[in-house]
Amino acid sequence: MNVTRGFTGRPRVHNPGLPPGQYDAGDDWPVLSAEVTPDLAASDWTFRVDGLVERPQTWDWAAAHALPASSYEGDIHCVTSWSKFGVRFGGVSLDTFLAAVGPHASATHAVAYAHTGYTASLPLADLTGGRAWIAFEYDGRPLAAEHGGPARLLVPHLYFWKSAKWIAGLTLLDHDEPGFWEQNGYHARGNPWDEQRYSGD
Amino acid sequence: MTATTTARTAFVPPTRFAVPGRIDAGEAAVEWQTATLTEIRRETPRAATFRFAVPAWAGHLPGQHLMLRLTAADGYVAQRHYSIASAPDGSGHIELTLDHVEGGEVSGWFHTEARPGDQVQVRGPLSGFFAWPGDRPALLIGAGSGVVPLMSMVRHHRERRLSVPLRLLVSARGPRELIYADEYGTETTPVFTRTAPAGVPVGRMTAAHVAPLLAERPDGGWEAYVCGSNAFAEHASRLLVAAGQPVDRIRIERFG
Numbered sequence: 001m002n003v004t005r006g007f008t009g010r011p012r013v014h015n016p017g018l019p020p021g022q023y024d025a026g027d028d029w030p031v032l033s034a035e036v037t038p039d040l041a042a043s044d045w046t047f048r049v050d051g052l053v054e055r056p057q058t059w060d061w062a063a064a065h066a067l068p069a070s071s072y073e074g075d076i077h078c079v080t081s082w083s084k085f086g087v088r089f090g091g092v093s094l095d096t097f098l099a100a101v102g103p104h105a106s107a108t109h110a111v112a113y114a115h116t117g118y119t120a121s122l123p124l125a126d127l128t129g130g131r132a133w134i135a136f137e138y139d140g141r142p143l144a145a146e147h148g149g150p151a152r153l154l155v156p157h158l159y160f161w162k163s164a165k166w167i168a169g170l171t172l173l174d175h176d177e178p179g180f181w182e183q184n185g186y187h188a189r190g191n192p193w194d195e196q197r198y199s200g201d
Numbered sequence: 202m203t204a205t206t207t208a209r210t211a212f213v214p215p216t217r218f219a220v221p222g223r224i225d226a227g228e229a230a231v232e233w234q235t236a237t238l239t240e241i242r243r244e245t246p247r248a249a250t251f252r253f254a255v256p257a258w259a260g261h262l263p264g265q266h267l268m269l270r271l272t273a274a275d276g277y278v279a280q281r282h283y284s285i286a287s288a289p290d291g292s293g294h295i296e297l298t299l300d301h302v303e304g305g306e307v308s309g310w311f312h313t314e315a316r317p318g319d320q321v322q323v324r325g326p327l328s329g330f331f332a333w334p335g336d337r338p339a340l341l342i343g344a345g346s347g348v349v350p351l352m353s354m355v356r357h358h359r360e361r362r363l364s365v366p367l368r369l370l371v372s373a374r375g376p377r378e379l380i381y382a383d384e385y386g387t388e389t390t391p392v393f394t395r396t397a398p399a400g401v402p403v404g405r406m407t408a409a410h411v412a413p414l415l416a417e418r419p420d421g422g423w424e425a426y427v428c429g430s431n432a433f434a435e436h437a438s439r440l441l442v443a444a445g446q447p448v449d450r451i452r453i454e455r456f457g
Contacts, residue, residue, distance in 0.1 A: 002235065002322055004271040006314040009279050010306045021280055031431040032455050034330055036438045036448045080282050111212050117449075119212070146435065177212045184329045197268075198327065200231040 019192035025082035042150040051172035054102030067092045077192040079159040090137035107172040114166040119179035159190035233322040244380045250298045262332035263353035267325025284350035288357040300346045338419035344372035347429030366419040428454040
């Protein structure tokens with residue numbers, strides 16, 4: 001252990017919800033997108049699921065909102081070390097979208113892409129089983145543009161760069177296709193509990 | 202990533218993206234290394250530069266960052282991402298410029314406790330999207346300590362005597378808060394938001410600051426790098442878009 005002389009750090013708080021190397025950002029919700037926040041109206045938003053599926057489909061705002069609502073209440077974790085507790089997102093479970101398109105048995109991964117062209121790659125298993133959403137609301141209000149509104153992907157059990165803002169679609173694949181951050185040295189899966197920040201972790 | 206070994210066609214999103222990676226970042230630096238503090242220089246009342254000896258430093262590109270880790274005696278660890286301020290100079294030294302963040306456990310240690318000879322752990326360099334290899338004309342816009350990764354680019358440009366155009370617009374509350382104030386040359390235009398020397402206007406960065414730079418139209422166009430708080434990044438990137446800078450040539454690094 002390389003102890004830093006004179007460093008004591010914040011008062012220790014026992015927080016079993018805090019993954020290794022993370023700190024509680026409290027009320028802050030930093031914005032870290034690498035691109036210009038797009039001027040994307042809800043009426044122009046669409047979400048498509050295609051690739052290795054039976055029935056590729058595109059939903060517009062009204063069609064997506066006609067699907068059963070589902071919410072997430074819990075924590076989110078950013079690879080830059082902040083975590084945010086007790087957040088509340090409203091939207092639609094990704095299981096609902098996937099059930100509509102019928103993924104092929106050969107589909108193992110997905111690329112999530114944004115209306116800005118941002119991409120993130122994920123194992124398909126991380127997008128199913130009630131663990132991923134298309135989120136329209138935060139804390140009961142429309143999701144702000146800088147946080148990915150009108151709609152973002154939400155995969156809260158992985159580092160938050162996987163939760164693509166301004167989500168435009170998912171393409172299901174039979175292999176891992178590195179997305180933007182994954183091509184820039186970040187981990188293929190990004191599980192905060194295993195501290196999978198960078199490739200090689 | 203070589204094309205010859207890629208059997209499949211890479212996924213191309215239907216929408217083009219801002220900021221494709223500038224370099225092949227490849228495998229990230231996995232190893233933590235010991236960095237020994239060798240010098241502390243005050244920059245402003247709130248910011249200081251910390252110089253470290255990192256003998257096995259792999260080298261970096263201007264604009265890249267690293268992860269820094271402090272460890273308490275009971276094993277408690279705090280780690281943060283910081284932009285690298287120094288140019289890649291092969292000296293085995295790197296510099297970071299840190300604000301003293303109110304209540305910040307890491308920046309607080311640096312500003313109140315740290316002294317030459319102290320050792321911390323670093324891991325890097327990290328990430329390629331904000332890197333500037335010195336190839337394309339660079340239009341740099343920063344505010345506060347957001348100027349830090351941009352200064353690495355300015356220093357690199359200067360040390361390598363690069364001929365590719367480079368301009369820096371840097372916003373600070375006043376002359377006393379302007380980091381690296383003595384180092385700027387003709388490439389830099391400071392913008393003061395609260396107080397300014399006599400004859401210099403006070404106010405927020407506006408379209409009038411950006412327009413003459415975009416009017417220069419260097420060969421190949423500007424690659425724009427914006428760094429600062431989210432509020433500043435939103436403001437500056439909107440100014441750039443409104444002035445005609447393509448969104449896929451704007452790279453943004455926000456504090457957080």
